[in-house]
Amino acid sequence: MMEQMAAASQPRAGTPLRRDPQRGVLGGVCAGMGAHFDIDPLVLRIAFGATALASGVGVVAYLLAWMLLPAGEARAASSAGTASRGGRATLEVALGVGLLSLSVLLAFRELGLPFSDVLTWPLVLVAAGGALIWRQSVGGASAAAVAAPAGAPPAEKAHARRSRPVVISRIGIGVTLVVAAAIVFLQSTGALAAATDVALAALVVAIALVVIFAPWFVRLLTSLSIERSERIRSQERAEVAAHLHDSVLQTLALVQKRADDPREVAALARRQERELRAWLSGRQPSEASERRLATALQAAAEEVEQAHGVAVDVVAVGDAPLDRDGEALVAAAREAILNAAKFAGADGTPVAVYAEADGDRLQVFVRDRGPGFDPAAVPADRRGVRESIIGRMERHGGRAAIHASPGGGTEVELVMERGAP
Amino acid sequence: MTPRVVLVDDHALFRAGVRAELDGLVDVVGDAATVDGAVALIREQAPDVVLLDVHMPDGGGLEVIRRLVGDPPGVRFLALSVSDAAEDVIAVVRAGARGYVTKTISGPELADAVRRVHDGDAVFSPRLAGFVLDAFAGAVPPPAPGHDAELDQLTPREREVLQHIARGYMYKEIAQRLGISAKTVEAHVSAVLRKLQLSSRHELSRWAAQRRMLD
Numbered sequence: 001m002m003e004q005m006a007a008a009s010q011p012r013a014g015t016p017l018r019r020d021p022q023r024g025v026l027g028g029v030c031a032g033m034g035a036h037f038d039i040d041p042l043v044l045r046i047a048f049g050a051t052a053l054a055s056g057v058g059v060v061a062y063l064l065a066w067m068l069l070p071a072g073e074a075r076a077a078s079s080a081g082t083a084s085r086g087g088r089a090t091l092e093v094a095l096g097v098g099l100l101s102l103s104v105l106l107a108f109r110e111l112g113l114p115f116s117d118v119l120t121w122p123l124v125l126v127a128a129g130g131a132l133i134w135r136q137s138v139g140g141a142s143a144a145a146v147a148a149p150a151g152a153p154p155a156e157k158a159h160a161r162r163s164r165p166v167v168i169s170r171i172g173i174g175v176t177l178v179v180a181a182a183i184v185f186l187q188s189t190g191a192l193a194a195a196t197d198v199a200l201a202a203l204v205v206a207i208a209l210v211v212i213f214a215p216w217f218v219r220l221l222t223s224l225s226i227e228r229s230e231r232i233r234s235q236e237r238a239e240v241a242a243h244l245h246d247s248v249l250q251t252l253a254l255v256q257k258r259a260d261d262p263r264e265v266a267a268l269a270r271r272q273e274r275e276l277r278a279w280l281s282g283r284q285p286s287e288a289s290e291r292r293l294a295t296a297l298q299a300a301a302e303e304v305e306q307a308h309g310v311a312v313d314v315v316a317v318g319d320a321p322l323d324r325d326g327e328a329l330v331a332a333a334r335e336a337i338l339n340a341a342k343f344a345g346a347d348g349t350p351v352a353v354y355a356e357a358d359g360d361r362l363q364v365f366v367r368d369r370g371p372g373f374d375p376a377a378v379p380a381d382r383r384g385v386r387e388s389i390i391g392r393m394e395r396h397g398g399r400a401a402i403h404a405s406p407g408g409g410t411e412v413e414l415v416m417e418r419g420a421p
Numbered sequence: 422m423t424p425r426v427v428l429v430d431d432h433a434l435f436r437a438g439v440r441a442e443l444d445g446l447v448d449v450v451g452d453a454a455t456v457d458g459a460v461a462l463i464r465e466q467a468p469d470v471v472l473l474d475v476h477m478p479d480g481g482g483l484e485v486i487r488r489l490v491g492d493p494p495g496v497r498f499l500a501l502s503v504s505d506a507a508e509d510v511i512a513v514v515r516a517g518a519r520g521y522v523t524k525t526i527s528g529p530e531l532a533d534a535v536r537r538v539h540d541g542d543a544v545f546s547p548r549l550a551g552f553v554l555d556a557f558a559g560a561v562p563p564p565a566p567g568h569d570a571e572l573d574q575l576t577p578r579e580r581e582v583l584q585h586i587a588r589g590y591m592y593k594e595i596a597q598r599l600g601i602s603a604k605t606v607e608a609h610v611s612a613v614l615r616k617l618q619l620s621s622r623h624e625l626s627r628w629a630a631q632r633r634m635l636d
Binding site for chain 1: 506547548550551554555558584587588589590594
């Protein structure tokens with residue numbers, strides 16, 4: 001029917017046949033059709049009302065139109081007012097549906113169908129309450145989405161939030177209406193008295209059961225949670241055992257085998273110590289999200305330590321992410337640590353690496369207690385120091401200095417000003 | 422006069438090792454393996470220096486220091502730990518230890534540290550120096566009422582001394598490099614220790630917790 005009507009008249013551009021719940025009184029059928037066919041909705045309303053009073057046909061037609069016509073899109077411009085407007089409309093709709101069903105039932109009664117009051121009033125209540133609930137839970141989601149579009153100003157979002165309790169209270173009213181209808185119906189048919197007896201009996205049995213089984217149930221819950229924590233604990237223990245087996249026990253076996261080589265043993269012990277510390281502090285060795293000064297230096301130190309069997313202690317104050325210049329600094333520091341381990345690491349004292357990162361400067365000091373050397377006496381062909389340390393630092397806008405004194409060890413100082421060209 | 426030393430550690434093997442290493446360098450008058458045993462032994466012996474393991478059951482070195490505050494008087498504590506964890510080290514120093522060394526320290530170095538603590542000086546390992554520099558970095562907090570704001574920041578000279586310790590320099594080398602006397606270096610380190618113990622910088626505790634996460 002509606003398709004025919006829609007096809008027969010030429011729809012005006014921009015106003016497809018839609019319900020218009022925003023401007024409507026009940027479901028927006030008249031408002032929507034009025035806008036589509038360019039008729040004053042009041043005329044349509046009077047027509048529907050008249051036919052409804054006459055024989056109830058208008059009511060049926062209206063309800064059909066309401067079901068068949070999709071709701072028009074809400075206008076974004078009026079979104080701020082939508083929530084309250086929609087909310088008031090919802091109540092009106094519920095009232096309207098209740099009155100409509102009342103009139104339908106009364107009309108049927110006039111026609112001679114045997115409707116008693118027992119059925120009429122509960123049905124009216126159910127219709128009104130059901131309408132409330134349906135409107136709220138089916139239309140509510142889209143209404144909320146309209147009220148608070150993504151990126152809306154905070155005020156509108158707050159408005160949408162405020163309307164949440166309102167929504168819940170409306171659903172509450174609807175549920176209350178429906179339940180009241182059921183009770184009224186049961187009461188008037190006398191079914192409620194029997195139901196009360198049954199409910200009372202069930203309640204008494206339930207209380208008895210709770211009293212009997214509560215201790216057992218509580219014990220069951222406790223034992224379940226104990227069992228669960230036991231299981232977690234034993235899993236943890238297994239994990240720790242597995243890790244110790246793979247790492248510490250292997251190293252201890254190696255230490256026993258190489259007992260005649262103290263340097264090797266010391267290196268093994270240190271490597272294991274580092275690995276265990278990292279594991280204890282929850283640091284994963286493969287965790288390489290971002291290269292940072294302290295971790296990069298630590299890695300370089302470990303590398304040299306493993307390769308040369310010389311202890312390297314790294315102390316870092318502050319930390320900074322590494323850019324290209326920072327990477328060059330780490331590479332130069334690695335070279336300096338390598339030098340210190342190669343030429344000065346024989347007597348077993350550790351190489352000390354100190355790094356400091358503050359706002360605009362990265363500094364690294366690498367110090368050993370080896371025999372030391374006179375920097376002026378370094379021949380020009382010693383590329384290690386000249387190229388890999390001094391040259392590299394200068395190319396990246398930093399500087400390197402070597403403080404050395406015979407007998408007092410050697411210290412390489414690397415400085416990188418950040419933000420330097 | 423050689424200092425009288427009590428050694429507190431729950432590892433028998435480690436106690437035996439330290440005793441052997443310190444033999445002839447200092448006078449080890451006793452050792453204890455538990456917090457209760459340590460408290461009783463220290464009250465009985467009233468040693469000059471207590472070498473204190475940070476990690477022990479029942480609260481560790483921290484608990485020993487807490488229970489012995491001012492009784493017997495004149496006992497000085499030197500923390501000895503395998504732990505690199507900043508919060509452990511900072512906590513035990515703030516509780517009153519005069520310094521902190523790692524357990525990998527050599528016998529003669531440890532004896533030297535004991536003597537220095539006995540003389541009332543502070544003993545900072547490179548790592549502790551790094552921790553302190555880290556803890557005192559950043560903006561100075563607004564001073565609490567009635568609190569000495571000087572305690573919340575390091576002087577440039579103190580920073581310099583700490584940086585040299587972190588770089589692996591000995592006190593007398595630092596003195597030489599900075600052109601000051603070894604006594605002055607020791608005074609700076611003691612001043613830093615005092616600030617570390619008395620500073621109201623809430624970063625000190627918060628920082629230690631953060632540090633653990635970053636580590």
